[in-house]
Amino acid sequence: MEKENIVELKNISVAFDGEQVLDGLNLEIKDKEFITLLGPSGCGKTTTLRLIAGFLEPDSGDVLFGGEKINGVPAYKRQVNTIFQRYALFPHLNVYENIAFGLRVKKRPEKEIKEKVAEMLRLVNLTGLEKRHIDTLSGGQQQRVAIARAIANHPKVLLLDEPLAALDLKLRKDMQKELKKIQEQLGITFIFVTHDQEEALTMSDRVVVMDGGKIQQVGSPQDIYNEPQNAFVADFIGESNIVDGKMLRDYYVEFSGQKFDCLDKGFNENELVDVVVRPEDVDIVSPEKGMLKGQVTSVAFLGVHYEIIVDIGGFKWMIQTTDEHFVGDNVGLFIEPDAIHIMKKSEYSGLYGDYSSYSEEMDEMNEMAEEAAE
């Protein structure tokens, strides 16, 4: 059964000082889902959250909550709570009072407040720290207080603006799990903002990829990863080799001077397209067996696998493999039909997916390191 939409953004546009920050944004958010806004810095993620929270009114377009238009409803009347990018905890209050703040504003009885705060503290693992002052807490603890403060109010929707950005990697992983757990326990809609694609993929039910104030793609993590809609999404989500190709006919594509079987269809005959091949989907074989032939120009060991750059007719491919190869080796590449993903041409075509600059940068870095060593 299709769940109902709790929040809807309809054709939203926002401009600051003449600069278009959100441009005709349309988004439907389902009740109780964990949806993530993902995009590079400055793409308008925070702005989108602020629209929903009520700190900002759109220049045009509507914000709907539970099917009702809430343009003009002030923030304090919306059933939405926010965890701010920098927490914004109240420095003059202790942990207990921070969490109790929303309840006190709503004039709940003292007994209820006490129970609720205790429950929240248990939920975020902070029991025993009630009396502590905010500035005596560690970053992770502050983060938990911010979460507890926001959900103590039982919001229908929780907005989280890069809540984990300030934490170190280990703590971030733990908190990701906890957040997910809390979301499932409470059954609240989470609208989560991040610019970390891995975080987005592991936590979300659905991911919204944004760039330049526009939504590039909405879908499940798998969809986004496997079926990127354009070069931007393909490149932003994981590593991709993106080459120019031509769709000869359904299930048959030509790129890098060779013809390949593939699983995509529905393009015009001889339509120019972008072809995406993920680095981990390419096998390195001997030159004779390879569909494409080239020379290894750089090798980097990353622990789990090697990252190898292969020059094929001037275009540099990245390949991830567990086998070791050496710079200067002549190799062949083998690509299965299901490893090939075809995308329509877009404004992003030609901007991403070539690792030439990548290897040059690596060379430069190596040289600099060598110079420094001497």
Added chain:
Amino acid sequence: MSILRKIFIALMLVFLYAPLLVMTFFSFNSSSSTSVFEGFSLKWYEQLLYDSESISALQNTLILAVLSAVIATVLGTVAAVGIYKTKKGILKTTMTTVTNIPMMTPEIVTGVSLMLLFVFMASLVGKKEALGFGTVLCAHITFNLPYVILNVLPKLKQTDSHLSEAAEDLGCTPIKAFLKVVLPAIYPGIFTGFIMSFTLSLDDFVISYFTSGTAFQTLPIRIYSMTKKTVKPTMYALSTIIFLTVLILLILVNLSKSENKKSKLRPRLMKIASVAVCVAIVTAMTGVSIISRNLKNTSIGVVGEYDRELAGTTLNVYNWGEYISDGTDDTLDVNSAFEKLTGIKVNYSYFESNEEMYAKIKAGSSAYDIIIPSDYMIHRMIKENMLKKLDFSKISNYSYIDEGYKNLYFDPDNEYSVPYNVGMVGLIYNSKIVTEKPDSWEILFDSRYAGNILTFNNSRDAFGIAQFALGLDVNSSNKEDWAKAANKLIEQNKVLQARVMDEVFNKMESGNAALAPYYAGDFYTMKDANDDLEFVYPKEGTNIFVDSVCVPQTAQNYDAAMMYINFLLEPEVALANAEYICYASPNTSVINNEEYSFKDDPILYPPEEIKSNTQYYHDLDPEIRDYYESLWTKVRIS
């Protein structure tokens, strides 16, 4: 290292607190000496009780400081938030600069311009008496505002801009969010702003002076007018009390702060205690001022007729400082006695010089009913039609005025003025240093006493000495005469220790200087402190002056003014004044009174041959005035 640091801290504390300690110490001195401690006594604190004017001035100052600080803090905080919220741009820069301007402008400019504004606005609504408590309050708020803004703005910038959004997010309206979250965050800035405003307002003199008008007096103004001669030890007592009060308050504030984190009850107790202390102080002061009013001697017998028809009206009197018997040391409180007799409220305020009084009247900023200028100034004011004719039918006591003080040059037909006091300039010398008895002004130019000689630090009196010494007319319209006198003064520079006015008391009393020309009445004040001092009228003659009671054209309560003038001429009142002020009285009932302690005193009432050898200063042509002022400048810089 740590010893050095301790020494440094000790030195700092000494420098900071030594003056206060010395002052506190001498407030308990049983004599008025500032150099010798002659035993412990609470005398000056007791005397303070009698000084109801100082007490009420203190009250005014405190009320003013608290009110202006509170209002400025509220307005300033709101303004700071407004500026903070304004988008960066010309508007913001302008607003910040504009609010800072009052802080940069010299106080005197702020004071004068505010006075002009208030007077102008009052004239728009047709009100004569523009200045008063309200205007001083406005002025104080004005100069306090930038300090509050300056303290609050940085705190606003420091606080996370998302704090108030976070509060709104949790259900607060924007106003509630500000009160619950932003206010506590910027509170330290607000508090500092308040304390700064409070202290600034507490000790402001210049701006209050210009904006306070006739009816309202703050403690700094009061003290300043009292120090015309010397600072009285009662002021040490008053200052000690203020200092201790502030100290106690500060300690309480600090205690409540340091306890803040440990328990919840303590700070509340502290707050209650602070409030209690404040209430106690205010109550005590009110009590003291009521008592002090009642302690005063106001009982008197009168010969003139006084009715209570004008009871409830107000009379604004503008006089020299310490120029009326005011009830200290169980003397008669003249103004209170008049109030008691007639039911008219007397507003009494002071001026420092004829010129200052003239400027204030000319500006029309205040409607005084009684002024007491000196002869030459009366002359000028009559010429400029600034005085009202007096109704002598209502001043029956005018008959007491000595014939010698009627028909004087400035008021030949006795229409505008009634003489109040008479003074003469004489030569004061220290007989320990000046062993021969001097008889000539020339001794003030004598190189044998180089470094021991003082003279007046005002042009007319200083020129007068040179003119008498040279045998010139003090009212000469011949520029050459003035140039000659100026040369004489330039010559005097070589032997001069200093040009002084009020400092003459300290210098002569302490033996720091040996020779000084000064007003005869003041000689006795000095002689009290140093018995070696003697007085002589030099043979070349000297200046005589009369200060007379007049009524300016702007007066509002003419009939009460007539009643007051008559009252001042009452034998008992005139006697009390003559005893208190120590100047010669023009009132025959005083001169002939056997009880009068200065009866036939050779200095205040010199024999006829000396009296006839005197000259009044006349109001001179503006051209001559400008000329001798330019010469005066030359004298002082050569």
